[in-house]
Amino acid sequence: xxxxxxxxxxxxxxxxxxxxxxxxxxxxxxxxxxRDPPGRQGWSDVVPGSxxxxxxxxxxxxxARLLSINRAQxxxxxxxxxxxxxxxxLSVLACLRAGLSPMLMPMHGNExxxxxxxEATDAVMxxxxxxxxPLRPLLMxxxxxxxxxxxxxxxxxxxxxxxxxxxxxxxxxxxTLHPLPEVERRAGLQVVDGATMSGPVEISERDVLxxxxxxxRLLKPMExxxxxxxxxxxxxxxxxxxxxxxxxxxxxxxxxxxxxLGDLQACIEGGRNVHLVLPGAMEPALAQSxxxxxPALASLVFVQRPAGSRALPxxxxxxxxxxxxxxxxxxxxxxxxx
Numbered sequence: 297x298x299x300x301x302x303x304x305x306x307x308x309x310x311x312x313x314x315x316x317x318x319x320x321x322x323x324x325x326x327x328x329x330x331r332d333p334p335g336r337q338g339w340s341d342v343v344p345g346s347x348x349x350x351x352x353x354x355x356x357x358x359x360a361r362l363l364s365i366n367r368a369q370x371x372x373x374x375x376x377x378x379x380x381x382x383x384x385x386l387s388v389l390a391c392l393r394a395g396l397s398p399m400l401m402p403m404h405g406n407e408x409x410x411x412x413x414x415e416a417t418d419a420v421m422x423x424x425x426x427x428x429x430p431l432r433p434l435l436m437x438x439x440x441x442x443x444x445x446x447x448x449x450x451x452x453x454x455x456x457x458x459x460x461x462x463x464x465x466x467x468x469x470x471x472t473l474h475p476l477p478e479v480e481r482r483a484g485l486q487v488v489d490g491a492t493m494s495g496p497v498e499i500s501e502r503d504v505l506x507x508x509x510x511x512x513r514l515l516k517p518m519e520x521x522x523x524x525x526x527x528x529x530x531x532x533x534x535x536x537x538x539x540x541x542x543x544x545x546x547x548x549x550x551x552x553x554x555x556x557l558g559d560l561q562a563c564i565e566g567g568r569n570v571h572l573v574l575p576g577a578m579e580p581a582l583a584q585s586x587x588x589x590x591p592a593l594a595s596l597v598f599v600q601r602p603a604g605s606r607a608l609p610x611x612x613x614x615x616x617x618x619x620x621x622x623x624x625x626x627x628x629x630x631x632x633x634x
Contacts, residue, residue: 308509312482312501313389316543317353325350328548330382331522333559339429340553342454347382349546352389359390359464362471366421366449370395371483373417375440375447377401377410377424377433379528381553383453385539387423388485388530392501395479396421399486399496400530403428407436409493414444417486417496422447423464426454429554434461489626490529491601497627499532507532507629508540514619514633515595517541521569522548526555526578531626533599537573547571561587569594576600576620583609599623 320329329352332344347355363374374391376398378384384400391398399417401410414422422441424433434452438460441447451462485504486496517523525538528551542549550563564570569592574582576598582588588611595617600606602623611618618634 308502308506311505312392313505313540313543314393316505317349317356317389320349320543320546321353324546325353327546329542330385331548331550332382333550333552333556334562335556335559336553339556340425340427340454341456342425345382347386352386355386355468356389356393357476358468358471359386360393361474361476362451362464362468363390363396363421363449364394364477365471365474368396368420370477370479370481371397372421373397373399373419373486375399375401375410375414375417375419375422375437376530377403377422377437378453379403379425379428379551379553380525380530380534380538381425381551383423383425384530385549385551388535388539392483392485393476395477395483397483397486397498399488400535402488402490402493402529403431403433404490405493407439410436411440411443413488413493413496414440414447418446419444420446421449421451423451424453426452426456426458434458437461485535487531487535487626490531495626497625499627503627504532504535504540505544507536507631508544510631511537511597511619511621512541512545514631515571515597515617517545517547517569517571517595521571521594522550522563523571523573524550524552524560524563525573526552526560526575527573527599528553528555531623533621533623533629536629537597537599537621564590564592566592568592571595571597573597573599576606579606579611580609583611588613595619597621 331346488495527534
């Protein structure tokens with residue numbers, strides 16, 4: 297997708313994730329939208345699967361209706377403790393559809409840091425996944441909900457949901473008849489700096505989609521390609537380069553969730569063009585690996601964090617578009633092509 301600046305402004309007017317997802321579900325409902333990495337079961341106990349655009353649209357609607365049963369005020373915050381995978385993307389989309397404001401919390405945060413974020417936003421709900429490697433996010437959320445007085449609903453994805461937490465996979469199907477609230481104004485998203493744990497800061501869907509459009513204009517993703525992201529956080533850089541760009545361009549997204557070299561290699565195989573999103577600190581390792589010369593690589597996106605330094609060697613592939621996302625903060629990034 298390419299657009300001149302004025303055309304881009306016009307394109308973004310009135311555009312949000314719901315309109316994108318509805319259009320994709322209507323026009324390309326059977327095509328894959330989100331796919332788990334092959335080794336996911338080993339680190340999360342979830343059998344790897346995929347969601348088409350139609351299935352993602354329907355699941356978003358069911359979860360949004362389930363969340364709206366709690367009758368939270370429009371714009372109320374929802375804390376999400378999950379890596380940037382299918383559950384996190386679904387949670388963000390459902391919150392926005394229900395008129396709520398989602399906040400993806402850093403997975404590495406300790407209890408005090410996460411409690412501060414929940415209390416700072418007055419989060420009324422919390423959603424999470426059962427396991428990410430050695431981490432047990434749902435157990436953490438249950439403890440936080442006890443201490444954060446305003447958090448009155450905690451839901452979890454997966455089969456192993458602890459007592460005291462609502463099993464979302466089972467409850468979503470029973471919420472199909474509950475009406476969605478009429479929302480006059482779209483709620484924003486809350487983003488947190490994963491390095492300093494500062495925030496949260498509110499950003500709009502337009503902010504996310506605008507940066508996704510900037511990136512896509514430089515990479516020119518094609519319908520036959522896929523985006524593979526190794527980012528697990530939920531700041532503007534991760535949201536724009538992963539789920540937002542995938543939905544804006546209508547391509548498949550493979551979020552690793554937990555970095556594994558074997559999974560990364562498997563995601564790049566398959567004969568499709570791959571747009572790979574990596575932390576800038578991983579460029580030297582990629583440059584020295586066999587993956588750097590893989591013919592499936594169509595473009596590379598390196599997310600350069602403030603604390604990182606750009607070390608050599610750099611990737612030398614004239615046939616591959618390379619884009620740098622310079623992160624100034626959780627809600628502030630700049631995009632440039634090398």
